[in-house]
Each structure stands twice: as structure tokens, then as C-alpha cells.
Amino acid sequence: MIHLSPKASNYLLLHFIIFLWGFTPVLGKLISLQALDLVFWRLAFSLLSLFFYLKYKGASLKITLKDFGHLMGWGAVVGIHWFCFYHAIKVSNVSIALAGFSTITLFASILQPILLKKKFFWGDALYGLIIVAGLLVILQFEKFYAIGIVYGIFAAVTAAMFGIYNGKLIQKHDAGKITFYEFLGALVTISLLQAFNGELGNIRFPVSTDLIYLLILSLACTTLAFTLSVEILKKIDPLTVIITNNLEPIYGVVFSILIFGQSEMMSSGFYLGASVLLFAVFTYPFFKRRFYK
Numbered sequence: 001m002i003h004l005s006p007k008a009s010n011y012l013l014l015h016f017i018i019f020l021w022g023f024t025p026v027l028g029k030l031i032s033l034q035a036l037d038l039v040f041w042r043l044a045f046s047l048l049s050l051f052f053y054l055k056y057k058g059a060s061l062k063i064t065l066k067d068f069g070h071l072m073g074w075g076a077v078v079g080i081h082w083f084c085f086y087h088a089i090k091v092s093n094v095s096i097a098l099a100g101f102s103t104i105t106l107f108a109s110i111l112q113p114i115l116l117k118k119k120f121f122w123g124d125a126l127y128g129l130i131i132v133a134g135l136l137v138i139l140q141f142e143k144f145y146a147i148g149i150v151y152g153i154f155a156a157v158t159a160a161m162f163g164i165y166n167g168k169l170i171q172k173h174d175a176g177k178i179t180f181y182e183f184l185g186a187l188v189t190i191s192l193l194q195a196f197n198g199e200l201g202n203i204r205f206p207v208s209t210d211l212i213y214l215l216i217l218s219l220a221c222t223t224l225a226f227t228l229s230v231e232i233l234k235k236i237d238p239l240t241v242i243i244t245n246n247l248e249p250i251y252g253v254v255f256s257i258l259i260f261g262q263s264e265m266m267s268s269g270f271y272l273g274a275s276v277l278l279f280a281v282f283t284y285p286f287f288k289r290r291f292y293k
Contacts, residue, residue: 010235013228014244020225022251025094026259027217028086031210035087036194038214039079041206043187045218050183050227054176061180063173071169071178074162075185081158083190084151092148094256098249099135100152102277105284106131107160108242115164123291127284134276137269160242166230167238175231179223250278 031038054061063071088097106128112118135149162182169178194203206214233241 006235010232011244014232014236014241015247017225017229017232018245018247019251020221021245021248022255024217024221025085025089025098025252026255027213027221028089029094029256029260031206031213031217033204033206033210035083035090036190036197036199037203038086039082040187040190040194040203041214042082042218042222043079043183043190045214046222046226047180047183047187049219049223050176050180053223054180057176059174059176061177063177063181067173068181071173071181072185072188074165074169075182075187076189077158077162078182079186079189079193081155081162082186083193084158085155088148088151088155091151092145094260095253096145096148097152097155098252099274099277100149101156101159102249102274103131103135103153104156104160104163104242104245105280107157108164108238109284111160112164112238115161115168121291123284123287127280127287130280131277134273134280137273137276163242163245164238167233167241170230170233175227178230179227183226 028038033041085097085101088100109121109127113121135153166178205211229241
């Protein structure tokens with residue numbers, strides 16, 4: 001029997017979470033619903049399952065009005081993130097959406113000093129320029145998918161925001177409570193967007209394979225993975241989690257090529273630009289460890 005150290009166990013759990021998230025873009029493409037409807041049902045199923053799970057555990061959902069507003073506000077950021085992520089897939093494809101999303105490390109490094117009041121690192125600007133260069137190469141060869149890149153980047157910004165700040169929230173609240181109220185805030189936000197578009201009364205209940213894929217997405221890749229990702233912030237700092245999360249685009253692209261084949265194959269220029277992004281993503285933590293004092 002293999003015995004793992006607590007640190008090794010935490011990193012193994014982190015990679016399991018990211019592996020689950022690697023399926024989310026594939027499931028997003030398989031589900032025929034448009035982005036708003038997809039996110040609405042994802043949140044509805046996730047919130048319901050989480051509510052019953054927390055009640056089964058006997059966990060309290062009591063919270064002050066101030067903290068309720070605070071968590072609901074961050075939930076709005078979660079909702080916008082998921083809409084941008086899935087809209088990027090719907091208007092382009094999985095590979096393009098994940099190329100934009102891979103900028104999450106850049107935004108996390110910029111936002112962490114702001115949100116958590118830490119010292120700014122000059123190397124962040126340097127790596128920002130490298131990442132921008134990679135994106136410009138991709139856009140040069142994939143102009144048709146530019147809107148997918150833009151929404152992917154918005155998804156990265158919002159994911160970096162709540163990913164970092166949850167590291168602060170977990171010091172005060174338990175993971176289940178944070179996840180529940182953030183999901184509630186996200187669902188309210190998506191519902192308001194539906195109402196603004198005049199579509200709130202026309203949301204159709206998913207059927208057939210859409211329902212199966214949504215349940216997998218909601219229960220395994222959302223309720224389970226999101227709650228674990230918040231809980232693990234007690235053991236691993238937010239930026240490390242986000243840097244490791246850059247494996248998600250790799251998993252997602254590999255899964256999408258295996259499942260969708262030719263529709264996910266891009267030009268050589270795309271892979272050149274993506275290589276620049278990956279270079280920045282994987283050398284950044286070593287660079288920062290060496291020069292950040």
C-alpha cells in the first residue's frame with residue numbers, strides 16, 4: 001500500500017480536480033443548449049445537489065447579511081465567468097476558447113497583489129507581453145475566431161478574480177458555504193441576463209443526451225470539483241492552484257481532439273502561438289521563484 005505525504009496528497013487531489021475540469025469544455029460543446037441556458041441549468045442542478053449534500057452533512061448555511069451580499073457578489077463573477085467560457089466555445093471551438101483561457105496565469109499574477117494586497121512583481125509585466133505576443137500570433141492566423149479568443153480572455157480574468165479571492169474567503173467560511181452562496185449569486189446573475197435578453201420565460205428543460213451531459217457537468221465537474229477546489233485553498237496558495245490549473249487547457253484540447261477530431265484541428269500558426277502561451281505558463285513559476293524577492 002502506497003503512503004503519500006499530506007503535501008503529495010493535496011497535489012494529487014488538485015490534479016484530480018483539474019482533470020475533471022478538463023472535461024468541462026468538451027461537455028460544453030456536446031450540450032446543444034446555448035451558453036446562457038447551459039450555465040443556467042448547470043448552476044440549478046449544482047445548487048440543488050449541493051443543498052441536499054450540505055443538509056445531509058448537517059452543515060449550517062447561516063450567514064450574516066453582510067457576508068451574504070459579499071458571497072453573492074463574488075457569485076456574480078462566477079456566473080459571468082461560466083457564461084464567457086461557454087460562449088467562447090459556442091462561437092468558436094474548444095481549442096480557441098482554451099487558448100484565450102490560458103491567459104489566467106497572467107491575470108492571476110496581476111490581480112493577486114491587488115486583491116490580497118501583496119507586492120507587485122515586475123516580471124508579471126514581462127510575461128504579460130509574452131502572452132500577448134502569443135495571442136497576437138494566434139489571431140494573425142485565426143482571425144475568424146477572434147471573438148472566441150476575446151470571450152476566452154474574459155473567462156480567464158473572471159476565473160482569476162474569484163480563484164484568488166476564494167483563498168481569502170476560505171479563511172473565514174467553510175468551502176461548502178462559499179460554494180453554495182457563490183453558486184446562488186451566479187444563478188441570480190444568469191437569470192438576470194436571461195431576463196434582460198427576454199429569454200427567462202423561454203428556458204427549455206434539457207432532455208435526452210443534453211440532460212445526461214448536464215448532470216455529469218453539474219455533479220462531478222461543478223459541485224464536487226468546485227467545492228474541493230475551494231477547500232484545497234486551505235493547504236495550497238491560490239496562485240499555485242491557478243498556475244497548476246493551466247493543465248486544464250491541455251487536457252481540454254486533448255480530449256476535444258480525441259472526441260471531435262478534425263473540427264478541433266487548427267492551423268500551424270495557432271499551434272505556434274499556443275506554444276508561446278504554454279512556454280510563458282510553464283516557465284513563469286520558476287522565473288518568479290528565482291527573481292521575486
